[in-house]
Amino acid sequence: MSDRTPEQDWLEKARNGDDDAFARLVETYQTPVYNLCYRMLGESTAAEDAAQETFWRAYQNLKRYDPSRPFITWLLSIAAHHCIDQQRKRRLPLLELDEFPELDIADSSVPNPEKEMSHNQEDAALHQLINQLNPQDRATVILKYWYDCSEEEISQMLSLTVSAVKSRLHRSRQQLAEMLSSNPMLIVNERRTHESPAV
Amino acid sequence: MNHQPYRTMLLDDKPLTPIEKEELSQHLASCTQCAQLDSSLRTLDREFKSAAMVAPAAGFTSRFQASLPARRKQHEYEQTRIIVISMASTAVATCITLAGFLLPIISPITILANLFADLVKLVNTISQFWIIIGSFFHAVPTGLSIGIALTISVWLSFTLLLWGITLYRITLKGIRTTI
Numbered sequence: 001m002s003d004r005t006p007e008q009d010w011l012e013k014a015r016n017g018d019d020d021a022f023a024r025l026v027e028t029y030q031t032p033v034y035n036l037c038y039r040m041l042g043e044s045t046a047a048e049d050a051a052q053e054t055f056w057r058a059y060q061n062l063k064r065y066d067p068s069r070p071f072i073t074w075l076l077s078i079a080a081h082h083c084i085d086q087q088r089k090r091r092l093p094l095l096e097l098d099e100f101p102e103l104d105i106a107d108s109s110v111p112n113p114e115k116e117m118s119h120n121q122e123d124a125a126l127h128q129l130i131n132q133l134n135p136q137d138r139a140t141v142i143l144k145y146w147y148d149c150s151e152e153e154i155s156q157m158l159s160l161t162v163s164a165v166k167s168r169l170h171r172s173r174q175q176l177a178e179m180l181s182s183n184p185m186l187i188v189n190e191r192r193t194h195e196s197p198a199v
Numbered sequence: 200m201n202h203q204p205y206r207t208m209l210l211d212d213k214p215l216t217p218i219e220k221e222e223l224s225q226h227l228a229s230c231t232q233c234a235q236l237d238s239s240l241r242t243l244d245r246e247f248k249s250a251a252m253v254a255p256a257a258g259f260t261s262r263f264q265a266s267l268p269a270r271r272k273q274h275e276y277e278q279t280r281i282i283v284i285s286m287a288s289t290a291v292a293t294c295i296t297l298a299g300f301l302l303p304i305i306s307p308i309t310i311l312a313n314l315f316a317d318l319v320k321l322v323n324t325i326s327q328f329w330i331i332i333g334s335f336f337h338a339v340p341t342g343l344s345i346g347i348a349l350t351i352s353v354w355l356s357f358t359l360l361l362w363g364i365t366l367y368r369i370t371l372k373g374i375r376t377t378i
Contacts, residue, residue, distance in 0.1 A: 023260050052262065146247070
């Protein structure tokens with residue numbers, strides 16, 4: 001019996017030119033890649049384009065992929081670099097608190113307008129916060145807090161030294177905490193805890 | 200009051216020893232500035248933990264698959280453009296370099312006159328070559344001349360075919376195929 005995972009089989013087939021196998025990889029990793037792009041760029045159309053571009057770049061360079069690294073790490077690295085480049089090319093306008101993005105939350109539970117509104121508020125607030133960081137700091141924070149990546153993994157993904165990652169995280173946390181304390185409007189979670197539950 | 204060690208403890212987000220925890224806790228109880236930072240960081244961590252993974256709109260994979268032919272074509276077009284631009288740039292650079300070397304020494308009229316003279320010489324050489332070839336075929340036995348002519352024709356056709364395939368691949372398939 002083979003110890004190979006389905007992912008390794010798809011990768012092997014994709015490396016040999018099987019487009020359907022690559023499509024399975026896209027299906028498997030679309031959410032983490034899209035989420036990273038969405039958190040980096042703050043806008044669904046730009047995130048879709050960036051995620052599609054990430055998979056295209058992976059498809060083109062599949063033969064350069066080192067199988068000793070997790071495939072998702074490689075994909076996230078491509079996505080992060082692409083989003084950083086996009087951010088450097090054009091500074092996106094910051095989201096205002098009253099501009100709530102339309103989201104497709106992965107866990108679409110029972111429709112609940114109040115809960116959804118609250119989620120959107122949180123997301124907009126979070127975007128407003130992390131959009132203040134420079135693109136590389138933003139990527140560091142997103143990989144750390146959304147993907148639970150270690151400092152070593154982040155350093156490999158973003159081609160930085162471990163000490164540079166540590167210093168970026170330290171600086172970003174300080175910057176975010178200062179913004180949060182100077183703008184009480186952003187603390188939506190605390191407000192939510194005092195709201196009456198939606199029935 | 201020295202806040203720096205406590206700010207570093209809070210901002211570095213690393214596990215603390217029991218002694219460090221106790222010291223930090225005592226400091227936070229007496230320092231509003233660091234307590235405010237601690238509160239903001241806790242709120243921040245809560246915000247990050249509660250934020251959902253955002254999924255793309257349905258049909259993401261289908262959209263990727265549908266975009267593949269256009270992306271491949273665009274990629275091939277870009278490769279072809281790169282090779283054409285590189286060749287053209289090389290030709291222009293060579294001409295400019297040659298002009299830079301030759302123009303101070305020889306006048307443009309002399310260069311043109313020399314080129315024309317070389318062209319005439321080339322035409323004469325080709326005519327003489329054909330005369331020699333014609334004499335050769337008259338001199339050798341008919342069977343041998345047909346054999347030589349066939350061999351030359353086959354090799355010439357093969358070379359032309361290879362050249363045609365190469366041009367076709369560069370134009371339609373791009374310079375390098377990735378997958």
